Amino acid sequence: MVEVTLWAGLIPLADNQKKVTVEATTIRDLLRKLGERYPGPKAPIKNEVAVVLDGTVYRNDWSKELPDGAEVFLMRRLAGG
Amino acid sequence: MSFDATFQEKKLKSVGTRPLRPDGVDKVTGRARYGADYNMPGQLVARVLRSPHAHARIVRIDTARAEGLKGVKAVITAADLPDLTNGNAALFAILDNCMARTKALYDGHAVAAVAAIDAKVARAALKLIEVEYEILPHVVDVDAAARPDAPVIDEGIFTSGVEPKPDSPSNVAARSEFGHGDVEAGFAKAEVIVERSYKTEQTHQGYIEPHACVANCNADGTADLWVCTQGHFVYRQNCADLLGLEVSKLRVTSSEIGGGFGGKTHVWAEPVALALSRKAGRPVKLVMSREEVFRASGPTSATSIDVKIGATRDGRITAATSTLRYTSGPYPDTWAEIGAMTSFACYDLENVKTVGFEVVVNRPKVAAYRAPSAPMAAFAVESAIDELAQEIGMDAVELRIKNAAQEGTRASYGPVYGPIGIGPTLDAARVHPHMSAPLGKNQGRGMACGFWFNFGGETCTDLNISADGTVTLAVGTVDVGGSRASLSLIAAEEMGIPYDDIKAVVADTATLGYNDMTDGSRGTFSSSMATISAARNAITVMRERAALMWDIPVEDVYWEEGQAKAAGSKYGNLSPLSVKDIAAEAGNTGGPIAGHSELVADGAGVSFATHICDVEVDPETGATSIVRYTVIQDAGKAVHPSYVEGQYQGGAAQGIGWALNEEYIYGEDGRLQNPGFLDYRIPVCSDLPMIDTQILEIPNPNHPYGVRGVGETSIVPPLAAVANAVSNAAGVRLSHVPISPPRILAALHKQARE
Amino acid sequence: MSAIAVSTTINGDDVEFLCQPDETLLDVLRNRLGLLGSKEGCGTGDCGACSTVMDGRVVCSCLVLGAEAEGHTIETIEGMAQGKDLHPLQRKFIEHAALQCGICTPGFLVTAKALLEVNPDPTEEEIRFWLAGNLCRCTGYDKIVRAVQDAAREMRGEVA
Numbered sequence: 001m002v003e004v005t006l007w008a009g010l011i012p013l014a015d016n017q018k019k020v021t022v023e024a025t026t027i028r029d030l031l032r033k034l035g036e037r038y039p040g041p042k043a044p045i046k047n048e049v050a051v052v053l054d055g056t057v058y059r060n061d062w063s064k065e066l067p068d069g070a071e072v073f074l075m076r077r078l079a080g081g
Numbered sequence: 082m083s084f085d086a087t088f089q090e091k092k093l094k095s096v097g098t099r100p101l102r103p104d105g106v107d108k109v110t111g112r113a114r115y116g117a118d119y120n121m122p123g124q125l126v127a128r129v130l131r132s133p134h135a136h137a138r139i140v141r142i143d144t145a146r147a148e149g150l151k152g153v154k155a156v157i158t159a160a161d162l163p164d165l166t167n168g169n170a171a172l173f174a175i176l177d178n179c180m181a182r183t184k185a186l187y188d189g190h191a192v193a194a195v196a197a198i199d200a201k202v203a204r205a206a207l208k209l210i211e212v213e214y215e216i217l218p219h220v221v222d223v224d225a226a227a228r229p230d231a232p233v234i235d236e237g238i239f240t241s242g243v244e245p246k247p248d249s250p251s252n253v254a255a256r257s258e259f260g261h262g263d264v265e266a267g268f269a270k271a272e273v274i275v276e277r278s279y280k281t282e283q284t285h286q287g288y289i290e291p292h293a294c295v296a297n298c299n300a301d302g303t304a305d306l307w308v309c310t311q312g313h314f315v316y317r318q319n320c321a322d323l324l325g326l327e328v329s330k331l332r333v334t335s336s337e338i339g340g341g342f343g344g345k346t347h348v349w350a351e352p353v354a355l356a357l358s359r360k361a362g363r364p365v366k367l368v369m370s371r372e373e374v375f376r377a378s379g380p381t382s383a384t385s386i387d388v389k390i391g392a393t394r395d396g397r398i399t400a401a402t403s404t405l406r407y408t409s410g411p412y413p414d415t416w417a418e419i420g421a422m423t424s425f426a427c428y429d430l431e432n433v434k435t436v437g438f439e440v441v442v443n444r445p446k447v448a449a450y451r452a453p454s455a456p457m458a459a460f461a462v463e464s465a466i467d468e469l470a471q472e473i474g475m476d477a478v479e480l481r482i483k484n485a486a487q488e489g490t491r492a493s494y495g496p497v498y499g500p501i502g503i504g505p506t507l508d509a510a511r512v513h514p515h516m517s518a519p520l521g522k523n524q525g526r527g528m529a530c531g532f533w534f535n536f537g538g539e540t541c542t543d544l545n546i547s548a549d550g551t552v553t554l555a556v557g558t559v560d561v562g563g564s565r566a567s568l569s570l571i572a573a574e575e576m577g578i579p580y581d582d583i584k585a586v587v588a589d590t591a592t593l594g595y596n597d598m599t600d601g602s603r604g605t606f607s608s609s610m611a612t613i614s615a616a617r618n619a620i621t622v623m624r625e626r627a628a629l630m631w632d633i634p635v636e637d638v639y640w641e642e643g644q645a646k647a648a649g650s651k652y653g654n655l656s657p658l659s660v661k662d663i664a665a666e667a668g669n670t671g672g673p674i675a676g677h678s679e680l681v682a683d684g685a686g687v688s689f690a691t692h693i694c695d696v697e698v699d700p701e702t703g704a705t706s707i708v709r710y711t712v713i714q715d716a717g718k719a720v721h722p723s724y725v726e727g728q729y730q731g732g733a734a735q736g737i738g739w740a741l742n743e744e745y746i747y748g749e750d751g752r753l754q755n756p757g758f759l760d761y762r763i764p765v766c767s768d769l770p771m772i773d774t775q776i777l778e779i780p781n782p783n784h785p786y787g788v789r790g791v792g793e794t795s796i797v798p799p800l801a802a803v804a805n806a807v808s809n810a811a812g813v814r815l816s817h818v819p820i821s822p823p824r825i826l827a828a829l830h831k832q833a834r835e
Numbered sequence: 836m837s838a839i840a841v842s843t844t845i846n847g848d849d850v851e852f853l854c855q856p857d858e859t860l861l862d863v864l865r866n867r868l869g870l871l872g873s874k875e876g877c878g879t880g881d882c883g884a885c886s887t888v889m890d891g892r893v894v895c896s897c898l899v900l901g902a903e904a905e906g907h908t909i910e911t912i913e914g915m916a917q918g919k920d921l922h923p924l925q926r927k928f929i930e931h932a933a934l935q936c937g938i939c940t941p942g943f944l945v946t947a948k949a950l951l952e953v954n955p956d957p958t959e960e961e962i963r964f965w966l967a968g969n970l971c972r973c974t975g976y977d978k979i980v981r982a983v984q985d986a987a988r989e990m991r992g993e994v995a
């Protein structure tokens with residue numbers, strides 16, 4: 001069970017909740033379940049989201065495991081230089 | 082088998098040394114081939130017609146006379162690039178930016194292009210294209226564009242992220258917000274409050290090599306593109322999408338790249354060259370002029386930022402807010418949002434709120450520029466922090482140390498930090514000899530901190546072992562500044578062989594799997610991970626081959642210091658086999674030996690830097706010279722320290738240029754007035770002192786050698802470091818970047834009058 | 836417009852070419868003679884990427900007409916190494932990591948070589964002002980200046 005903090009842009013799509021609790025073991029699992037629970041955020045989740053685990057940004061590695069008690073944060077995918 | 086990227090503490094032999102780069106000789110003899118240094122048989126020369134108006138409806142384009150000119154082989158307009166974007170707004174913006182469809186949205190926006198037998202004919206043809214414009218009111222200034230009475234650039238833009246949804250269109254495309262705590266309560270607790278507004282002007286990445294490509298579209302649907310780019314795989318995808326090509330039939334080769342800094346992450350000219358080639362049936366070379374680079378390729382945002390910081394008298398910040406307005410060019414984007422995320426990322430704040438507004442204007446579409454959006458936000462915040470230190474009479478470094486983020490801090494943009502380097506860079510700054518060096522007359526010292534995220538991404542690498550035991554390493558990230566040397570070091574380290582036995586090359590899109598853009602400081606971080614993985618796979622193969630050669634089980638073969646060794650005493654008389662020994666027998670032990678790797682490199686780890694700057698300001702002329710400059714930054718692990726230092730120095734120099742001189746100047750008519758290096762002045766050799774660097778190495782837990790990205794963070798602190806130094810030297814606060822002589826003089830005169 | 840026939844010496848060899856009256860020396864070098872080492876960063880004399888030496892003087896070849904080369908001696912980056920042997924400046928640029936992207940490098944090398952010919956022992960300030968017409972966006976110039984200093988030392992016979 002992880003608690004996920006959503007970035008402001010997602011909140012309106014997730015019944016206006018800032019934090020949601022999800023039963024998930026990996027990033028893929030987490031995003032799939034969020035997508036099922038909130039059909040709204042599905043599109044942004046597919047393309048625009050990065051997952052921050054304990055302060056480290058994961059943009060693509062959806063197989064990354066969610067460690068117990070991890071701090072999970074959904075953030076927009078950013079561009080770099 | 083999945084790749085274990087965890088950091089392992091061990092003594093490194095190759096990594097951390099400074100060998101000669103493999104592409105050095107080609108580059109000092111003039112043999113290296115950049116974007117414009119390639120030709121195809123029978124190629125045509127392309128030229129682009131650009132709008133002279135900042136905002137105009139395209140009523141009619143007549144290309145008949147141009148097409149009739151002898152030597153002209155193709156003329157295209159937006160009609161030759163039909164919209165295949167399928168509702169993808171970001172892709173549509175790229176398409177419309179390549180060739181204006183219904184409206185020209187900035188001075189320099191492409192409206193038509195020709196391909197002809199030579200440059201002269203092409204130029205003559207441009208003059209024969211008739212474009213009828215209906216000039217529309219324009220707006221270029223960020224604050225003016227955000228006002229309700231501003232001319233609306235796109236009637237389809239209704240500010241997103243606000244409740245209730247606005248019922249009329251505006252130039253404010255989106256609002257975003259970050260933060261935590263209760264800022265009102267925090268300010269109520271404050272004993273000192275600093276509240277200021279800042280502005281920064283639009284700058285350009287300023288790479289010395291203009292965009293250049295050679296394109297060839299064949300009638301059978303295959304195509305080739307030679308181009309200077311930071312990401313040939315991404316260019317391939319974009320071009321294929323925009324032209325309706327099958328991705329694998331378009332082969333993109335990345336040339337040597339003459340600087341990018343984020344500016345070569347977007348397609349501009351490439352779809353145009355391909356469309357011209359498709360129409361003409363011949364290869365087409367398109368090279369932008371310097372003027373076109375300034376008028377039409379990726380500048381950064383111009384910004385206007387308000388900052389409010391409250392603290393108690395002992396220097397503890399109780400609350401902080403920032404409101405950031407960033408231009409994105411004529412198309413909506415997320416630059417203010419990134420600015421809002423980074424603005425207070427260096428600090429541990431109980432109550433913080435940052436709000437970003439994306440503002441569209443009649444300027445070129447903004448592209449990433451080294452740690453995009455972070456330098457402007459850092460300028461505002463680090464200037465305000467400096468003023469706060471002065472107001473409470475505390476040393477500027479001490480105040481920052483007192484409030485610095487650390488492991489466990491909730492970042493202002495949301496997540497909680499792991500191990501980070503802001504504290505160590507500040508500690509290093511405090512004891513650095515630069516901090517206590519004496520200052521002369523009219524001199525002042527400033528310092529500032531900076532933050533950047535750093536990225537990883539999709540990466541694919543091949544490692545092939547030749548019959549003589551030497552190694553070719555094929556990577557798919559572009560070498561923007563020595564990464565072939567760094568990656569060869571990594572391969573040498575992992576395999577235990579000499580650096581000189583390895584030759585690294587950048588592979589084209591037909592010979593290697595997909596690689597993300599070389600951006601976000603990811604080049605060395607990601608490709609080194611993929612290289613380690615490929616090397617480990619090759620070692621697995623070599624152990625198998627050694628087992629065959631010895632006729633023993635593979636489990637009994639281990640790899641150490643570049644050799645296969647037999648484990649245990651029962652094989653006591655087997656002398657180890659080197660890569661060369663194993664390679665020599667490859668033909669009879671199973672054929673060629675290679676290690677392949679495809680992975681997602683993630684977990685790049687955030688990066689921090691602290692800069693110290695001394696300036697001397699001439700009170701007569703307002704001219705500023707940089708007297709001394711020091712960069713302190715965490716690299717995780719410096720693979721090739723010379724090139725890490727180079728990144729620190731180069732980023733600092735770009736930041737100094739931004740701080741003191743560089744800016745886009747628009748006339749009343751919305752036309753860019755300084756599209757050249759004479760009037761858009763980047764730092765030259767005599768403007769700068771030596772730039773001292775101090776590399777800190779706080780290992781990144783998510784990389785086998787502890788590597789973090791190093792390319793971008795160094796441009797974040799200089800705007801504020803220079804501004805703080807100038808303010809200390811001149812005795813007057815400068816809140817508008819660039820701090821050019823007229824702005825300094827105006828501030829000095831204003832102060833004298835008051 | 837008819838082409839003009841031009842006879843010059845380039846990197847020690849007699850070279851003849853035809854060019855249009857409005858064609859720059861840089862275009863001739865790059866497009867007609869295949870000498871692609873001189874780069875075009877601006878075409879207006881502001882970046883130095885096209886630096887070449889004409890009768891011993893550094894010029895921006897983008898500001899010289901091809902036709903003006905008639906009877907003159909031109910040296911480009913391609914003539915800097917003696918066969919396989921790199922010029923000390925070329926070696927020192929690689930050793931000191933004085934290039935990142937390298938697009939500015941030919942121009943810096945040509946210009947720095949001309950400096951050391953007139954001033955074998957320049958101060959840091961003299962180096963910085965001599966090279967002020969060459970833009971580099973990658974390095975911040977630090978390592979370029981150091982490479983020039985080191986090459987000068989070596990050429991003076993002071994082994995580092």
Ligand code: FES
Nearest residue numbers: 878880882883897
């Ligand atoms: S191309 Fe000649 S000076 Fe820039």
Ligand code: FES
Nearest residue numbers: 935936971972973
């Ligand atoms: S090394 Fe890139 S411009 Fe100088």
